Amino acid sequence: MAQAWFEKRERGSGLGMRIARTLVLALGRRTGRALLWPITAYFFCFLREGRVGLRRYYVALEGRRPSLRTLFAHYLTFARTVLDRAYLLARHPDAPPYEIRGFDAVSPYLDQGRGAVLIGAHLGSFEAARAAASLRPELKVQVIMNVGVSRKLNETLGALDPGAQDSILALGGAASLLRVKEILAEGGLVGLMGDRPLGGEPTYEAEFLGRVARFPLGPLRLAATLQVPVFFFTALYRGAATGACRYELVFEPLCGPAPEAALRGEWMRRLGERYVETLQAYCRAAPDNWFNFYDFWQVPDSGSPRRPTPGDGRDDRVGPRAPMERSDAPQDVGARGER
Numbered sequence: 001m002a003q004a005w006f007e008k009r010e011r012g013s014g015l016g017m018r019i020a021r022t023l024v025l026a027l028g029r030r031t032g033r034a035l036l037w038p039i040t041a042y043f044f045c046f047l048r049e050g051r052v053g054l055r056r057y058y059v060a061l062e063g064r065r066p067s068l069r070t071l072f073a074h075y076l077t078f079a080r081t082v083l084d085r086a087y088l089l090a091r092h093p094d095a096p097p098y099e100i101r102g103f104d105a106v107s108p109y110l111d112q113g114r115g116a117v118l119i120g121a122h123l124g125s126f127e128a129a130r131a132a133a134s135l136r137p138e139l140k141v142q143v144i145m146n147v148g149v150s151r152k153l154n155e156t157l158g159a160l161d162p163g164a165q166d167s168i169l170a171l172g173g174a175a176s177l178l179r180v181k182e183i184l185a186e187g188g189l190v191g192l193m194g195d196r197p198l199g200g201e202p203t204y205e206a207e208f209l210g211r212v213a214r215f216p217l218g219p220l221r222l223a224a225t226l227q228v229p230v231f232f233f234t235a236l237y238r239g240a241a242t243g244a245c246r247y248e249l250v251f252e253p254l255c256g257p258a259p260e261a262a263l264r265g266e267w268m269r270r271l272g273e274r275y276v277e278t279l280q281a282y283c284r285a286a287p288d289n290w291f292n293f294y295d296f297w298q299v300p301d302s303g304s305p306r307r308p309t310p311g312d313g314r315d316d317r318v319g320p321r322a323p324m325e326r327s328d329a330p331q332d333v334g335a336r337g338e339r
Contacts, residue, residue: 021086029087029094036079044075050293057296060209061287077288080245081125081237088131098128098235102251103139106189109229110138115184117223118233119254121195121279124289128235128247129191139249141233142183144169144176144192171198184228191233194219194275196292206276209283211297215276220268224258230271232278236286252278 024032044051051071058066087095109116118141120126126143133140145168169176171192180190197203197216204217223230232252239245255271258264283290 024083024086025090025092029083029092029096032083032086033080036076036083040072040076040079044072047293050075053292053294053296057209057290057292058287060211060297061283074288077237077239078291078293080239081127081291084125084237084245084247085127088125088127091131095131096128096245096247098132098247098249100132100136100139100249100251102231102253103249105253106229106231106251107138110187110189113185113187114228115186115188115190116229116231117184117219117226118189118191118231118251119194119219119223119275120191120233121193122291123195123279123282124234124236124286125247126191126235129233129249132249139189141189141191142169142180144171144180144190180222180226184226190226192219192222195279204272206272208276208280208297213297215272217268217272220271220275223255223271224264224268227257229256230254232275234282234289236282236289238286250282254278 054071084096106116183190197214202217203214205212205214232254234250236248238248254274258267
């Protein structure tokens with residue numbers, strides 16, 4: 001059986017990462033990007049499992065096997081976003097620019113002191129959003145994450161901005177939930193990932209890029225419990241042939257606050273559908289931003305999964321169906337922005 005994503009051993013030593021961090025900040029971004037080529041080539045050649053998982057993604061996305069050039073370019077895009085994290089966290093002069101789209105749908109709730117939940121994915125770079133917070137305080141996001149994954153890399157880069165570590169909450173625990181409620185009561189933003197389940201975590205099944213995949217149910221349940229508006233969030237890497245790049249921070253409405261407990265099963269089903277549909281749309285729009293280098297589809301493809309009965313907590317599967325009209329969703333948050 002393939003090893004789960006959260007069980008994989010982190011490559012590289014902490015000392016090596018700290019040396020690399022010092023070098024790239026001293027030499028500048030252009031030199032740092034040049035150094036990425038041999039490093040990326042090493043991982044591309046010797047980590048076969050990553051290539052296999054990525055190849056399956058492109059087959060699902062495009063209906064054909066990708067070339068080695070496409071796969072390597074995907075690896076290189078990921079490496080560039082990791083490099084940019086150093087410049088963004090250090091507020092380095094070479095830090096790439098970013099633009100924000102869709103925040104006007106979020107800001108009214110923050111102005112009212114209601115807060116919002118942002119459900120993201122391993123798509124693009126969360127660091128671009130955290131850098132934006134230095135210029136726009138209302139963009140500060142308290143992130144709930146599994147702190148054990150990529151620990152050495154996160155510690156190495158986190159040292160560039162120790163204050164940024166305060167915006168991270170460890171996944172699970174009553175203390176984290178209480179802190180989340182405090183942040184939302186203050187009109188803040190809480191972000192978490194919705195695309196990778198942990199071992200033993202409850203999941204739901206949905207059709208993603210034409211094949212059935214499992215998604216974690218926890219983010220949906222948390223959003224239902226908190227009863228605040230829910231938005232899809234991503235920070236896409238946009239490259240250019242000249243080597244210049246920028247990040248596009250996107251906020252897109254998914255659902256309004258959850259209703260009373262008796263109706264939350266249906267609300268979570270709709271939220272799950274819209275999250276997966278939106279993630280799929282952004283993967284098609286920016287395919288090289290999807291950073292899951294493992295077999296994402298680990299569910300036997302035996303047909304469409306069942307839809308849960310509204311309000312029935314016994315069935316945690318969210319089935320695909322035809323795109324819904326926006327007016328069909330209870331308490332929706334406006335119309336979706338252009339993709």
